[in-house]
Amino acid sequence: MKFENQIFDQERALYGLKNFEVLNCKFDGPADGESAFKECSDISVADTYLNLRYPFWHDDNLTISNCNMTENCRAALWYSKNILIRNSALHGIKALRECSAAKIENCEIVSPEFGWFSKNVEVSDSKAESEYFFMRAEKLHFKNVIFKGKYSFQYIKDCVFENCIFDTKDAFWHGENILVKNCIVRGEYLAWYSDGLTFENCKIAGTQPFCYCKNLKLVDCTMDAESAGLTPGFPNDCDLAFEKSEVEAVITGKIESIKNPKSGTIRCSGVNEIIMDDPESQGKILLN
Numbered sequence: 001m002k003f004e005n006q007i008f009d010q011e012r013a014l015y016g017l018k019n020f021e022v023l024n025c026k027f028d029g030p031a032d033g034e035s036a037f038k039e040c041s042d043i044s045v046a047d048t049y050l051n052l053r054y055p056f057w058h059d060d061n062l063t064i065s066n067c068n069m070t071e072n073c074r075a076a077l078w079y080s081k082n083i084l085i086r087n088s089a090l091h092g093i094k095a096l097r098e099c100s101a102a103k104i105e106n107c108e109i110v111s112p113e114f115g116w117f118s119k120n121v122e123v124s125d126s127k128a129e130s131e132y133f134f135m136r137a138e139k140l141h142f143k144n145v146i147f148k149g150k151y152s153f154q155y156i157k158d159c160v161f162e163n164c165i166f167d168t169k170d171a172f173w174h175g176e177n178i179l180v181k182n183c184i185v186r187g188e189y190l191a192w193y194s195d196g197l198t199f200e201n202c203k204i205a206g207t208q209p210f211c212y213c214k215n216l217k218l219v220d221c222t223m224d225a226e227s228a229g230l231t232p233g234f235p236n237d238c239d240l241a242f243e244k245s246e247v248e249a250v251i252t253g254k255i256e257s258i259k260n261p262k263s264g265t266i267r268c269s270g271v272n273e274i275i276m277d278d279p280e281s282q283g284k285i286l287l288n
Contacts, residue, residue, distance in 0.1 A: 009033050009052065018042055027052045037062075053092075056080055064088055069095065077102075090114070096121075133168075153178075169206070172197060186228050186236075191216075203228040205236050211243040216264075218249035223268075227253065240275070242266060247283065258285055 001020035009029025028051040073092040083102040115134035133152040172191040190209035205228035225236035237256035254270035261283025
């Protein structure tokens with residue numbers, strides 16, 4: 001079944017259909033109908049304009065290619081699984097939630113509260129702007145993603161991020177079992193309260209990173225603004241780092257300041273200030 005060059009604006013326009021294709025259509029109009037594809041399966045949607053709310057809820061086996069989901073396309077994909085989204089714009093708030101087995105490739109995401117409670121999501125070669133991005137998600141795998149926003153990746157579990165650029169604050173809070181590799185991470189209050197977080201070969205900048213962490217590892221990372229492509233100096237350099245954290249770190253270059261690491265060893269070539277005024281903090285700082 002194929003729908004081509006049509007305009008739909010009615011409520012639940014294609015509700016419950018199976019094994020069909022939508023090509024070069026518009027979901028827009030005066031009827032302002034919601035939930036166009038609700039409870040559908042085996043769907044291909046291409047070159048289509050989506051300007052109405054809640055189009056893809058409770059769907060299974062969905063491919064979206066070269067589509068434009070506008071600001072009015074709120075909460076576009078909820079409770080769906082086996083999803084592939086390519087070369088598309090996702091511009092409505094809360095565009096992805098409680099979805100599983102999703103791949104997002106070469107997309108532009110401008111969507112606050114994107115990705116909440118989702119599992120097994122791969123994002124590659126994409127750009128995103130959001131607040132509370134992928135909160136409480138699990139099993140994420142990011143490659144070549146540029147992200148800008150606040151409060152990203154909080155309470156996530158079992159995730160991998162490779163070759164990404166993140167300009168964010170309060171990222172990775174309460175995260176568990178996370179690998180960040182070959183990334184640039186600029187922000188403030190990075191990864192507080194995380195457990196099992198590893199950064200490898202990353203460039204990191206921003207005030208008060210890695211506090212109250214457990215099982216924290218940094219391998220061959222830099223922690224200064226200049227290396228991360230920012231103007232050097234407070235508050236962009238990593239000051240007051242590692243407070244109350246369990247940490248094993250090997251840092252290339254200097255750190256602005258380190259404060260009261262709970263345990264472990266931090267190796268670096270220099271540190272402008274070391275603050276050890278808590279007798280319970282037993283972390284060691286070794287200069288190369």
